[in-house]
Amino acid sequence: MSHSAEIESLAAELHRNAIAISLYCEQSNIPHKSLKSVTPATLIPDDAPASLQAAKERIKEAALRLTQLASDPREFLNSFQVEYQQLACLRWLCHFKIPEQVPLSTSMSYEAVAAATKVPVRQLKSAARMAITRNFLQEPEPGQLAHSSISAAFVNVPSFNDWAVFMASTSAMVATNLVEATQKYGETKSKCETAYNVWQHTDLPFFDHLQLDQERTRQFASYMKNVTSAKGTSIEHLLTGYDWDSLGNATVIDLGGSNGHASIALARHFPNLQFIVQDLAETIEKSRPNMDSFDLKDRITYEGHNFFTPEPRQNVDAFLLRMIIHDWPDAESIEILRNIAGSLKPGGRIIIMDTVLPAPGSGPRSVEAALRVRDLAMLETHNSKERELEEWEALLKAADSRLQLRSTHQPSGSMMSVLEVVRDDSVSTNGHS
Numbered sequence: 191m192s193h194s195a196e197i198e199s200l201a202a203e204l205h206r207n208a209i210a211i212s213l214y215c216e217q218s219n220i221p222h223k224s225l226k227s228v229t230p231a232t233l234i235p236d237d238a239p240a241s242l243q244a245a246k247e248r249i250k251e252a253a254l255r256l257t258q259l260a261s262d263p264r265e266f267l268n269s270f271q272v273e274y275q276q277l278a279c280l281r282w283l284c285h286f287k288i289p290e291q292v293p294l295s296t297s298m299s300y301e302a303v304a305a306a307t308k309v310p311v312r313q314l315k316s317a318a319r320m321a322i323t324r325n326f327l328q329e330p331e332p333g334q335l336a337h338s339s340i341s342a343a344f345v346n347v348p349s350f351n352d353w354a355v356f357m358a359s360t361s362a363m364v365a366t367n368l369v370e371a372t373q374k375y376g377e378t379k380s381k382c383e384t385a386y387n388v389w390q391h392t393d394l395p396f397f398d399h400l401q402l403d404q405e406r407t408r409q410f411a412s413y414m415k416n417v418t419s420a421k422g423t424s425i426e427h428l429l430t431g432y433d434w435d436s437l438g439n440a441t442v443i444d445l446g447g448s449n450g451h452a453s454i455a456l457a458r459h460f461p462n463l464q465f466i467v468q469d470l471a472e473t474i475e476k477s478r479p480n481m482d483s484f485d486l487k488d489r490i491t492y493e494g495h496n497f498f499t500p501e502p503r504q505n506v507d508a509f510l511l512r513m514i515i516h517d518w519p520d521a522e523s524i525e526i527l528r529n530i531a532g533s534l535k536p537g538g539r540i541i542i543m544d545t546v547l548p549a550p551g552s553g554p555r556s557v558e559a560a561l562r563v564r565d566l567a568m569l570e571t572h573n574s575k576e577r578e579l580e581e582w583e584a585l586l587k588a589a590d591s592r593l594q595l596r597s598t599h600q601p602s603g604s605m606m607s608v609l610e611v612v613r614d615d616s617v618s619t620n621g622h623s
C-alpha cells in the first residue's frame with residue numbers, strides 16, 4: 191500500500207467511526223462532547239453499546255497512526271520535549287493543588303489562583319498554559335483560568351491528584367533510572383536490583399521500602415484504587431470473562447485476594463460458589479470486613495496464608511489468581527503455582543486473571559503500548575514482567591506438567607485476560623505432587 195493510500199484509509203476509518211458516534215449521540219439525545227465545555231466529560235456514556243465503545247477505540251487508534259504518519263523524523267524528538275514538559279507541569283499543578291482552587295462553574299484570574307495557593311504567578315501561568323494544550327484546564331478569556339472536563343475530574347475524584355503526583359514524582363523518576371540499573375546490575379532477576387533501588391539508594395524491595403514513607407504509601411494506594419476502578423481493570427471483566435457457572439457447587443480459593451473485593455463481587459453474582467480469601471496475615475487482619483456484620487460471612491471466609499508455603503487445604507475445586515503472578519519473576523511465580531497445583535483435585539482449575547502481552551504489532555498500537563507500560567513498570571520496580579502467551583505456558587509447565595492451559599479470553603475493554611488452567615492427571619508430573 192502506498193503512503194497516500196494508508197493516510198486516506200486511516201482518515202476514512204476515523205471518519206466512519208466518528209459518524210457512528212455522532213449518530214448514536216443524536217439518536218440517544220446525548221450532547222456531543224466538545225473541547226470547549228466541561229460536560230459531557232466522555233465521548234459516549236460507559237453503558238453505550240459495545241459496538242460504539244469499539245468505534246471510540248478505533249478513532250483513537252486511527253488518530254494516533256495518522257499523527258505518526260503525518261510526522262517526519264525531525265519532529266520525533268520535539269514531541270518528546272512536549273511530553274516531558276507536560277508531565278512536569280502536571281506534577282507542578284497537582285503538587286500545589288491548583289485544580290482544587292479553580293472554581294468548577296466559572297473562571298478565576300491567574301493572580302487570584304496564585305495568591306490562594308501561594309505560588310508565583312509566573313510559574314503558574316507557564317505550567318497551566320502548557321497543560322491547557324493537553325486539555326487540562328482552560329483559559330476561556332485572557333488571564334482567566336477555568337476547568338476543562340479533565341481537570342474538573344481531578345476535583346470530583348481527588349485520588350486522581352495523588353495518582354498524578356505518584357506517577358510524576360515516583361514512576362517517571364524510576365523509569366529514567368533504567369539505564370543506571372542496567373549499568374549497575376546487568377542481567378538480574380533480583381527484586382532488590384531494580385531501577386527503583388538505584389533511584390532510592392536502597393537494597394530493600396519496592397513494597398518494603400515504600401512502607402517507610404507514609405505519604406508515598408498513601409499516593410500509591412490512590413494509584414492502586416484507580417487502577418482497580420479503571421475500566422480496563424474493572425472487576426466487571428472478571429464476572430463476564432469466565433463461565434463461573436461451569437464450576438457448579440464449588441469452593442474457590444482467592445489467593446492473594448487482599449480485602450476480598452473480587453470474591454465479594456463473584457459471590458453476589460454466582461450463588462453456587464463459596465470463597466476462601468487467602469492473603470498475608472497482616473493484610474487479612476487490616477483489610478477484611480467486620481465479620482459480625484458481613485452479609486456474605488456464610489459464603490466467604492478469610493485466612494492468613496503465605497503463598498510461598500504449601501497450600502494447607504487439599505482437594506481444592508478452584509483457585510483464583512487475579513493480578514498475582516505479574517508481580518513476581520519466573521522462579522517465584524513457579525513456586526506459587528507449584529504450591530497450589532498439588533492441592534487441586536484432579537480436574538480442578540486455576541483461573542488466572544492477568545495481563546497477556548500481545549505479540550508485537552499484532553493489534554492496536556495504543557492497546558499494545560498501554561500493556562507495555564505495565565511490563566516496563568514491573569521491570570523497573572520488581573524485576574518482574576508481563577508475559578506473552580507462550581511464556582505463560584512455559585511457566586505452568588515448569589511449575590507442574592499436569593497444569594494445562596485450556597482457554598484464554600480477553601474480555602472486550604479489559605486490559606487483562608482470563609486464563610483457565612486445568613489439572614490434568616493423565617499427564618505425568620514433573621516430579622511434584
Ligand SMILES: C[S@@+](CC[C@H](N)C(=O)[O-])C[C@H]1O[C@@H](n2cnc3c(N)ncnc32)[C@H](O)[C@@H]1O
Nearest residue numbers: 446447448452469470473495496497498512513
Ligand atoms: C496486586 S494485589 C492483587 C489483589 C487482588 N487479587 C485483586 O485482584 O485486587 C497482590 C496481593 O498479593 C498479596 N501478597 C503479596 N505477597 C503475598 C504472599 N507471600 N502470600 C500471600 N499474599 C501475598 C498482597 O498482599 C496483595 O493483596
